[in-house]
Amino acid sequence: MAETGHFGGRQVPLGEKQALVDDVFHGVARRYDLMNDLMSFGLHRTWKNALVAALGTSKHAPFAVLDIAGGTGDIAFRIVAGGGPQTRATVCDINADMLEVGRARAAKLGGARPAVDFTRGNAEALPFTDRSFDAVTIAFGIRNVPRIERALAEAYRVLKIGGRFLCLEFSTVDVPALDTLYDFYSFNVIPALGRVVVGDAESYRYLVESIRRFPKPQVFAAMLRAAGFARVFFRAMSGGIVVLHSGWRL
Numbered sequence: 001m002a003e004t005g006h007f008g009g010r011q012v013p014l015g016e017k018q019a020l021v022d023d024v025f026h027g028v029a030r031r032y033d034l035m036n037d038l039m040s041f042g043l044h045r046t047w048k049n050a051l052v053a054a055l056g057t058s059k060h061a062p063f064a065v066l067d068i069a070g071g072t073g074d075i076a077f078r079i080v081a082g083g084g085p086q087t088r089a090t091v092c093d094i095n096a097d098m099l100e101v102g103r104a105r106a107a108k109l110g111g112a113r114p115a116v117d118f119t120r121g122n123a124e125a126l127p128f129t130d131r132s133f134d135a136v137t138i139a140f141g142i143r144n145v146p147r148i149e150r151a152l153a154e155a156y157r158v159l160k161i162g163g164r165f166l167c168l169e170f171s172t173v174d175v176p177a178l179d180t181l182y183d184f185y186s187f188n189v190i191p192a193l194g195r196v197v198v199g200d201a202e203s204y205r206y207l208v209e210s211i212r213r214f215p216k217p218q219v220f221a222a223m224l225r226a227a228g229f230a231r232v233f234f235r236a237m238s239g240g241i242v243v244l245h246s247g248w249r250l
């Protein structure tokens, strides 16, 4: 029997999951950044800034960061803005539409952002050589990848020895009352917002359901260790809505 994985609340053959995920992001690409602001009341900016602050890019030495599933470049632009003159960020994403929005954003920013480049590629088979990045990041991307273990092995492979891996991902809230509110908001308000803003409630239902299916922070931390990462830890933010995971290639 073919291996299966979750596509939101549905069990689908693993080989079919990527195409379904790609359809979601083809559909939402143009309004992706606006929807992030609306859905999170702008909080996604705080979470992303926390990742960039934890990264601690070098202000004086060359520093190359790979942002996997980097979509419209939101993390990469922040990394470059917070880094030194020799900080470079490469956005790698499987979805051409998300990358196109990112390139348009870079063009709008003009000469200020030549340090960000965009590459189409699959997190499960990264188009980069071994040990080529000082840091690898992935924000709200890993739960969309069908074979998470492969993506973690690839992130490890392209990291230099001494390099850091940081991953932001949604988690489940376990604060009494906030959990009920969060569930109501997730399953009712977010799909409705998707319908109004993008004309598509289904994609946002997938995004919400995929959060519930993603491994708990302790389980994901164990997956990082199994992929070879050292000094693995995680930090919950906003009552557990989002978790920042960290590991090193030593």
Ligand SMILES: C[S@@+](CC[C@H](N)C(=O)[O-])C[C@H]1O[C@@H](n2cnc3c(N)ncnc32)[C@H](O)[C@@H]1O
Residues within 6 Å of the ligand: 018, 021, 022, 025, 068, 069, 070, 071, 072, 073, 074, 075, 092, 093, 094, 095, 098, 121, 122, 123, 124, 138, 139, 140, 141, 144, 145, 146
């Ligand atoms: C929720 S968005 C996150 C975008 C961005 N990191 C951010 O935080 O705004 C998820 C991204 O994962 C990308 N993605 C899904 N599967 C992927 C894969 N196998 N390899 C690379 N990117 C993938 C999607 O195309 C999409 O751009």
